[in-house]
Amino acid sequence: MKMAHExxxxxxxxILMGYAAGTLPEAFNLMVAAHLSLCDTCRAQAESFDAVGGxxxxxxxxxxxxxxxxxLAATMALIADGAMNSEAAVEQTADPVLPKPLRNYVGxxxxxxNWRGVGMGVKQAIxxxxxxxxxxxxxxxxxxxxxxxxxxxxxxxxxLKGAFQDEDGYFARGDVEIADSDLHHTPVADIHEDCICLxxxxxxxxxxxLLPKIVQRxxxx
Amino acid sequence: xxxxxxxxxxxxxxxxxxPFMLTGVDTxxxxxxxxxxxxxxxxxxxxxxxxxxGKRMLWVSHMTRIRxxxxxxxxxxxxxxxxxxxxxxxxxxxxxxxxxxxxxxxVMATCWHKAHMFDPARASVATxxxxxxxxxxxxxxxxxxxxxxxxxTWGPEEEPDQADVMAxxxxxxxxxxxxxxxxxAQRELIQKAYFGDFTHSEIADQTGLPLGTIKSRIRLALERxxxxxx
Numbered sequence: 388m389k390m391a392h393e394x395x396x397x398x399x400x401x402i403l404m405g406y407a408a409g410t411l412p413e414a415f416n417l418m419v420a421a422h423l424s425l426c427d428t429c430r431a432q433a434e435s436f437d438a439v440g441g442x443x444x445x446x447x448x449x450x451x452x453x454x455x456x457x458x459l460a461a462t463m464a465l466i467a468d469g470a471m472n473s474e475a476a477v478e479q480t481a482d483p484v485l486p487k488p489l490r491n492y493v494g495x496x497x498x499x500x501n502w503r504g505v506g507m508g509v510k511q512a513i514x515x516x517x518x519x520x521x522x523x524x525x526x527x528x529x530x531x532x533x534x535x536x537x538x539x540x541x542x543x544x545x546x547l548k549g550a551f552q553d554e555d556g557y558f559a560r561g562d563v564e565i566a567d568s569d570l571h572h573t574p575v576a577d578i579h580e581d582c583i584c585l586x587x588x589x590x591x592x593x594x595x596x597l598l599p600k601i602v603q604r605x606x607x608x
Numbered sequence: 609x610x611x612x613x614x615x616x617x618x619x620x621x622x623x624x625x626x627p628f629m630l631t632g633v634d635t636x637x638x639x640x641x642x643x644x645x646x647x648x649x650x651x652x653x654x655x656x657x658x659x660x661x662g663k664r665m666l667w668v669s670h671m672t673r674i675r676x677x678x679x680x681x682x683x684x685x686x687x688x689x690x691x692x693x694x695x696x697x698x699x700x701x702x703x704x705x706x707x708x709x710x711x712x713x714x715v716m717a718t719c720w721h722k723a724h725m726f727d728p729a730r731a732s733v734a735t736x737x738x739x740x741x742x743x744x745x746x747x748x749x750x751x752x753x754x755x756x757x758x759x760x761t762w763g764p765e766e767e768p769d770q771a772d773v774m775a776x777x778x779x780x781x782x783x784x785x786x787x788x789x790x791x792x793a794q795r796e797l798i799q800k801a802y803f804g805d806f807t808h809s810e811i812a813d814q815t816g817l818p819l820g821t822i823k824s825r826i827r828l829a830l831e832r833x834x835x836x837x838x
Contacts, residue, residue: 408802409742413752420755427834430757431827434730435819438826440742440802441735442784444693450803451692452699455709459687462713463680470721488755517752 394426396562400436402543403429407436412520414587417488418543418563421585424486425561484548484583489514492522497583500524507531520589527551527576527584540590542566544574549582551575663689664777667733675723683720686733691716694741700803701745711748715741725761729768729829732780738802760833772829779822786818 398419405411406419423430455461482496492514493500502510502524510526527533529549543565550559553574558564566572576582670686673679694715698708718740719726726736746754762768787795798817 404801407742409746409754410801413755416752417755420757423757427827427830430760431823431830432819434735434826435823437739438731438735438780438783438822439787439798439817439819440738441732442780442787443799443802444690444697444738444741445732445734446784446788447693447696447799447803450696450700450799452695452705452708454691454695454712458691458709458713459684462687462691462716465713465717466720487758491755517750 392559392561394428394561396556396558396564397426398422398429398543398563399565400432402565403433404436404439406433407440412589413516414514414520414522415543415589417492417514417516417522418545418585418587420488421486421547422545422561422563424488489524489547489585492516493524502526509533520587522585522587525582525584525586527574527582529576529581530578532573532575539568540588542586542588542590544584544586547583547585549580550577551582551584552577664732664734664780665774668728668773668777671719671723671726671728671733674720675726683716686719687716690719690734690737694737697738697741697803698745698749702749703745707748711744712741715744718744727762727768727829727833729772729776729832730826732777735780760830762833768829768832772825772832776822776825776829779825783818783822 402411402415402419406416411419419433423433482490484497485493490496493512500512502512504510508528508531512524514522514524516522524547525533525544527549533551543563544558545563546558546560548560550557551574552558553564553572555564555572558574559577564572564574667686667689670679670682673682674686691712695708695712698711699705703711715737719737722740726733731739743754746752787798790798
């Protein structure tokens with residue numbers, strides 16, 4: 388039995404605050420929700436930022452807007468109609484790799500992921516999120532390297548299974564690497580196990596090494 | 609820390625699987641709760657409750673009444689306080705008046721329906737309502753779904769410790785005061801971060817929000833939940 392991995396690479400305060408304030412693009416929200424499912428340290432920090440929102444709301448007398456005169460009665464009528472359609476939550480079984488928010492996006496478990504090969508044994512599955520940022524699952528065979536790539540925007544990569552190593556350190560389940568345009572890196576999957584990651588970015592990646600531009604366009608990396 | 613205790617906490621009530629109760633400083637009586645279905649003319653206020661605590665414990669007890677007794681009077685007070693704030697929040701976020709009105713009503717209805725989901729050891733009622741309003745904003749104004757982390761909730765028969773509930777409510781109070789005491793420019797920045805659709809990324813660094821203690825309180829609550837769920 389392997390010891391639970393202690394998460395060492397966390398989300399940053401600006402991301403967590405953006406999640407609490409509701410200003411991040413959907414793909415980033417998905418990354419945060421997936422990470423918080425695995426990391427109580429960041430969950431507590433995110434809920435602290437929720438508390439800031441609560442205080443801002445509570446103190447915002449000057450920003451409050453009068454409700455219409457029959458609004459309470461209208462709300463009681465809404466309540467009498469029963470609970471609003473809480474999103475059609477399909478109850479799935481637990482999955483040792485995908486936390487629940489990701490299961491919602493793949494529509495099931497790891498077995499339901501619609502992988503597409505992008506070369507060198509690397510596979511990806513793009514998850515359906517709104518435009519503005521994209522989210523995808525990545526499968527990197529044990530010991531394989533992702534092509535060296537730089538970034539135009541912000542890219543966050545969280546390990547779900549296995550591990551990878553790059554210039555920034557060693558990343559295992561729950562660890563998030565946050566890369567911006569300054570970082571050029573070549574992640575290499577740990578030799579012992581295939582690596583599965585969630586990666587989100589608000590800009591297309593720019594590859595310099597192995598994948599020619601045409602493949603990049605085709606693969607929507 | 610409060611100079612004098614506003615609530616007396618009876619250790620005998622600490623055990624889990626009990627509803628949390630409030631007792632006032634001037635009485636050892638626990639609050640009487642009406643039988644289910646009975647609607648009070650006016651929500652009963654726990655004795656010894658002062659405005660200086662920002663009413664946080666009052667809102668918590670109202671949530672319990674809504675959850676356990678479908679108490680419409682408690683809901684009406686909650687509504688009076690929070691609905692106009694939620695509506696203002698939605699207008700600041702870009703909704704027009706009628707959409708904001710409609711959404712604020714929906715947010716308050718959700719408070720009723722999801723009263724059993726509110727965990728007073730992890731958040732103030734204001735915080736909880738803020739999260740519902742924020743999610744509604746994303747849903748209605750941005751037409752996106754908002755991924756949420758895996759839930760961590762108490763089982764149907766378990767309740768958080770009353771001491772934990774009071775601690776987090778006090779921390780919320782302290783946080784609220786700290787925000788109120790920030791220099792104007794910083795306070796405005798925070799307002800914008802939460803009330804506008806504003807994606808400025810350095811706000812968290814710039815504001816110097818005092819989040820250390822509330823974070824460790826929430827962390828403790830999460831640990832207890834994880835333990836209870838095992």
